[in-house]
Amino acid sequence: MLYTAGVDDNADAAEPLTRAYQYFHGKWEYGEFPASTQRIALYRRPEGGRIAVYMSRSGELFSPEPSFQNQSIHAKDMENKKKLGYLADLRQVASQLLACGDGGQNYCRMNRDTWAPMDISIFDDYVDVNWAFEIKARGNTGAEQDRYWEENPELKRERTRRISLFNKSLSLHAINGPSLDNLYLCGAKGAVYFWNGERMEKLSVPTSAYLLDILVEDPDTIWICGRNGTLLRGNARQGFTAIPCDDGPTFSTLTRFDGRIYLSSISNPRGVFVHDGRTVRQVASGLRRDLADVHTVDAVEGALWAVGSRDVARFDGTAWERIKIPKWSD
Known part of the structure; x- marks a missing residue:
């Protein structure tokens, strides 16, 4: 299916x-x-x-x-308190659905009708745009305005502080974990957070790349992928290490199949990649038209799926098969 x-x-x-x-x-x-x-x-x-x-x-x-x-998912009572924004990921861990997104949003589905933040402390606060840009330099020319800031350094610092708060944005793109008290979230600027069931902890990782997906191999082996050929392996207790990868693909998703880690790349070089325990290399499918249009890889027992905007293929561990897309899908 x-x-x-x-x-x-x-x-x-x-x-x-x-x-x-x-x-x-x-x-x-x-x-x-x-x-x-x-x-x-x-x-x-x-x-x-x-x-x-x-x-x-x-x-x-x-x-x-x-x-x-x-x-x-959005809680309407937070709209004028937290920045919110778009959501990026939806995942089931144990019995619960989880979601994350812009503004540090992180949610757990508590019951059939209710979603609640796991840790609201990492949400970005809502900042009114009029308040953020309220302080302005006096003067009609650049020189006059520069002189005004020189004469009013405290106002300049306050203006900078307000604009910094307005521009602050924690973009989270993926959430996953072995259990509800052992969760990982990742996103922009190399952000990786760990949820222990009570609070979020920001982890130090060896990259500042935008991180896009998380795979759980086992409780001690967490994989995280992203832009610039980034592939991380580790856990919150022992830390994460980077797996070297040449050419800088943008790894959008990753999955485990037949003992190997497979990844999709959505920018050149595009296609399916595999980490065999030693290196990361691009997969040659052997199909008449090789796999280039791939934004998602996923695996179930006996099949690895590669899905793109106009292409779907399946790998059974031995050979790739392109799945015919019906004409009514155009």
Whole structure:
């Protein structure tokens, strides 16, 4: 079973739309929903069964499964207190759905209708734009304004402080972990946070690259990937080390299949990469047209999937197979 999200080439860019595709036993089906898709999570429900849950950038949740109750993650009572912004990732850990995004947002689904921050202390505070830029230099010329700041250094420092608060932004792009009291979050400027069930701790890692995905191999082996060919391995207790990679691909996702770590790269060199325990190298699929359009890799027992904007392929451990996309998906 493969779940993907797409949009019609002729769709109105101003009107959010998702075609939720499902590929099962060689057949494609789809349904349309009036929302865009940022992330898809495979959700194993407490009452049994598993479904695909789709999340938009604005935090709307929906599913092709009719029994799933559509909902919104954002807490309206925080809109004028915290900066908020878009959401980036949706993941299930243990029995709970988790989400993270811009402004340091980190949420856990507490019950069917309620989402709550795990640690609100790392959320960026809301800063009013008028207050941030209220202090202005007097004068009609640059020289006059420079002189004003020289004569009023305290006002200049206060102006700088306010603008710095306004521009502050903790962008989190991925959340994952072995358990609900052993979670990792990552994002812009090499940010990696660890949640121990009570509070967030910022970890030191050997990169300042934008980090995009997290894979749990086991409780002591956490993989994090991102831009500039970044691949980290480690944990909160022992720290993280960088795995060398040439050419600087942008690793957008990673997964484990057949004892190896596979990654997707969305910028040159584009395609599927593999870490075999020694090096990171690009995969040659052997297909007539090699894999270049790949933004996501994921694995289930017996199959590695590579998904792009207009390409889907599957690897069984021996050979790659390109999956034919039906004409009605255009």
